[in-house]
Amino acid sequence: MKRxxxxxxxxxxxxxxxxxEVAPTDVKFTDxxxxxxxxxxxxxxxxxxxxxxxxxxxxxxxCHQITDMSDVxxxxxxxxxxxxxxxxxxxxxxxxxxxxxKMMFPESLMPSFYRTDGYTRPGxxxxxxxxxxxxxxxxxxxxxxxxxxxxxxxxx
Amino acid sequence: xxxxxxITSLICTTALLAGAALADPVDDTLVVNDEIEITTRTAxxxxxADRFDEVLSGWxxxxxxxxxxxxxxxxxxxxxxxxxxLTAWETAEGTEGKSCASCHGDATESMKGVRAVYPKWNETAxxxxxxxxxxxxxxxxxxxxEKWKYSGSDMVNMTALLASVSRGMPVNVAIDGPAQTTxxxxxxxxxxxxxxxELSCANCHEQNYGNMIRADHxxxxxxxxxxxxxxxxxxxxxxxxxxxxxxxDTRAETFAEGxxxxxxxxxxxxxxxxxxxxxGPSIRN
Numbered sequence: 001m002k003r004x005x006x007x008x009x010x011x012x013x014x015x016x017x018x019x020x021e022v023a024p025t026d027v028k029f030t031d032x033x034x035x036x037x038x039x040x041x042x043x044x045x046x047x048x049x050x051x052x053x054x055x056x057x058x059x060x061x062x063c064h065q066i067t068d069m070s071d072v073x074x075x076x077x078x079x080x081x082x083x084x085x086x087x088x089x090x091x092x093x094x095x096x097x098x099x100x101x102k103m104m105f106p107e108s109l110m111p112s113f114y115r116t117d118g119y120t121r122p123g124x125x126x127x128x129x130x131x132x133x134x135x136x137x138x139x140x141x142x143x144x145x146x147x148x149x150x151x152x153x154x155x156x
Numbered sequence: 157x158x159x160x161x162x163i164t165s166l167i168c169t170t171a172l173l174a175g176a177a178l179a180d181p182v183d184d185t186l187v188v189n190d191e192i193e194i195t196t197r198t199a200x201x202x203x204x205a206d207r208f209d210e211v212l213s214g215w216x217x218x219x220x221x222x223x224x225x226x227x228x229x230x231x232x233x234x235x236x237x238x239x240x241x242l243t244a245w246e247t248a249e250g251t252e253g254k255s256c257a258s259c260h261g262d263a264t265e266s267m268k269g270v271r272a273v274y275p276k277w278n279e280t281a282x283x284x285x286x287x288x289x290x291x292x293x294x295x296x297x298x299x300x301x302e303k304w305k306y307s308g309s310d311m312v313n314m315t316a317l318l319a320s321v322s323r324g325m326p327v328n329v330a331i332d333g334p335a336q337t338t339x340x341x342x343x344x345x346x347x348x349x350x351x352x353x354e355l356s357c358a359n360c361h362e363q364n365y366g367n368m369i370r371a372d373h374x375x376x377x378x379x380x381x382x383x384x385x386x387x388x389x390x391x392x393x394x395x396x397x398x399x400x401x402x403x404x405d406t407r408a409e410t411f412a413e414g415x416x417x418x419x420x421x422x423x424x425x426x427x428x429x430x431x432x433x434x435x436g437p438s439i440r441n
Contacts, residue, residue, distance in 0.1 A: 055370075062370040074371040078364055109363070111353040121409045122352050128404035131352075138352065 021141045024116045032104025033092040038114070038141035043149025051143050051150075058113065058139060058147060068154060079110060084156040094151045098144050113139045113147075180366050181216035181375075182223075186435075189229055192324040194433040201430040203331065207362060208376075213432055214384075214440055217366075217375040222387065226439045234316055234385035234437025237309075237392050241317035244310065250301030259298065264321050271315075271322040271434050275423040277335040284338040286419055287315050288394070306414035307394040312383045316392055319383065319436030327380050327434060329426045342424025345417055351408025357425070372441070377402075378429040379422070381438025388441055395422050 020040040027034060037043075052060040053072040061069060063078035085094065096103055100112040114137045122131040139147070186194040196213035204211070215223055229235045245263050248255040260266045274287045285293070288306055291314055295301040304311040331339040346357045360369065361377030368374070383392040396413035399421055403410040411417040 059370070074368070076369045077367040078369055109355065109359050111355075119352055119354065119408075120348060121350050121403075123404065123406075123408040123410070125407060126404055128400065128408075128410040130409040135352075 024114050024137045027099055027114065029096055029100070029103045030092075033090065033096040034099060035092045037145055038095070038099075039145050041142060041145065043142075043145035043147070045146070045150040045153050047143075048146035048148070048150030051139065051147050057143065060147075063110070066154070082151065082154055084154060086152040086154040087156040089151075091148060091152050095144065095148045098139075098147050098151075111138060113137065114141065114144050181212050182220075184216065184223060186213075186215055186223070186227060188227055188323060194324055194435055195326065196432065196435070198431040201427065204428055211378065211429055211432055212365070212376050213378055213429075213435060213438075214375040214381055215435065215438065217373045218440060222439050222441065226435075232385070232437065232439060233390070234383070234392055234439065235320070237313040237385075238317045238320045238437065241313040244314060245317065250295065250299035252298065252300040254299045256294070259294075263317060267318050267321050269322055269325055271319045271436070272325045272328050273330070275329060275335075275338075275419060275426060277330065277333065277338075279334075284335050284419055284423055286396075286414075286422055287318060288396075288414065289419070291315070307397045309391075312392040312394050315394065316383045316437040319434055322434040323436070324433050327426060327429045327432050329423060329430060331423070331427045335423065338420045339423050339427060341417075342420035342422070345421045346424055349406075350403055351406030353406045353408075355406040357402070357421075376428070377425065378432060379425050380429040380432040381435040381440065383436050384438045384440045386440050392437055395425070 022036075022038045027038070049069065051058040052066070053069055055062075060066075060082075061072055061075045063076040064080065064082045065075040065077065066082045068083070069075070089097070093104070097105075097110070099114040101108040101110040102112065116135065116137055119131075122135060123129060124131050124135070181197075184196075186196050188194060194213075194215075196215050197210055200208040200211050215226065225231045225233075242263065245256045248258070256263065271287065274290070275284050276290075277283075278285045278290070281293070283289075288304075288311055291311065292303045296303055304314075329335075349356045349359065357377060360374050365374050365376045379395045379398075382395040382398070384398070385391070386393050394413065396418045399418050400410045400413060411421075
């Protein structure tokens with residue numbers, strides 16, 4: 001009895017999460033920005049900071065320098081420095097840039113972190129093999145929200 | 157006094173290292189065995205003049221100790237594999253009982269300059285051939301021997317031998333005439349943004365050479381130094397092996413070594429280094 005209630009509540013939790021979450025193919029942009037949260041759950045800036053530094057997740061420091069993350073070694077020089085990004089951009093802008101920067105900057109080198117279509121020879125992660133049915137966005141919707149929540153804290 | 161001198165030189169070294177880590181390729185010259193002068197930077201070939209003023213060997217983007225290893229064949233681990241290839245060169249194989257030497261004689265003389273003009277159009281076959289494709293054609297058609305694996309150790313040792321005897325000679329691949337269609341296909345591949353990260357060769361090696369991507373110092377992606385002995389995997393690596401790794405790292409479905417796509421890409425990338433010296437086997441990260 002107890003077990004079945006637990007199972008039902010798990011299913012409900014899963015359903016409510018997916019119901020609130022915007023799928024990568026359903027994201028709506030306005031001038032490259034995304035006004036609404038992808039999940040309806042507030043982003044966690046501490047978790048977001050980890051995503052930015054983790055090679056297996058955002059690996060944002062591969063291209064961007066961030067003074068606040070100087071504890072993470074080897075920041076790249078490909079993209080703009082992110083110090084003050086939270087002053088230069090609104091939360092909606094930052095969400096749009098993380099999801100698909102090319103909507104705002106068509107020539108951007110930045111990967112789209114929450115997009116699943118329109119790629120040339122998409123692969124299965126870093127295997128060199130073709131993408132299969134497990135192909136998904138680089139970050140989850142909540143990870144995007146966490147990253148955005150961290151970026152808005154980077155004030156001048 | 158002596159102490160002050162040492163401290164000053166330490167400070168200078170630190171300043172230089174910091175400079176190197178920040179961006180630009182280092183200003184240095186490469187002479188191998190105090191004898192072979194290597195052109196590691198030169199005016200960009202005409203077809204590239206709207207993109208670059210100057211083309212630079214990847215050698216300029218490596219640290220001082222890595223650069224020094226390449227200046228002396230006794231310090232260059234790639235040369236051990238050249239020795240192995242010299243033995244293979246003399247070894248008869250296949251149904252015809254021939255070795256490479258049976259037709260080509262002394263590789264150190266007869267093969268001078270061959271590396272510099274490959275990939276190259278082959279009129280009889282009606283295709284652009286890489287050095288590897290040509291070696292395998294020799295093996296199957298003239299020797300009656302089995303093909304070598306495209307980037308296997310036998311093959312990469314042999315291409316290292318052929319590169320080594322052309323060191324110091326300018327890369328000079330033909331991009332017009334019958335090779336032009338293949339060259340154009342290679343150019344298109346070079347500028348295509350592959351994979352889930354949507355990165356082209358040009359995004360890193362044309363737009364961002366000299367910059368750091370995480371801990372890696374981006375070069376112009378020249379292949380005049382291939383095959384390259386990489387400190388990372390302690391073996392010789394073919395150009396196609398490196399192409400494959402780069403495309404894989406864009407989270408893409410890569411192309412196969414020896415595929416028409418990579419042969420075209422090799423011709424195009426080689427042509428971006430026309431004028432640089434053949435440098436293989438080079439030492440890289």
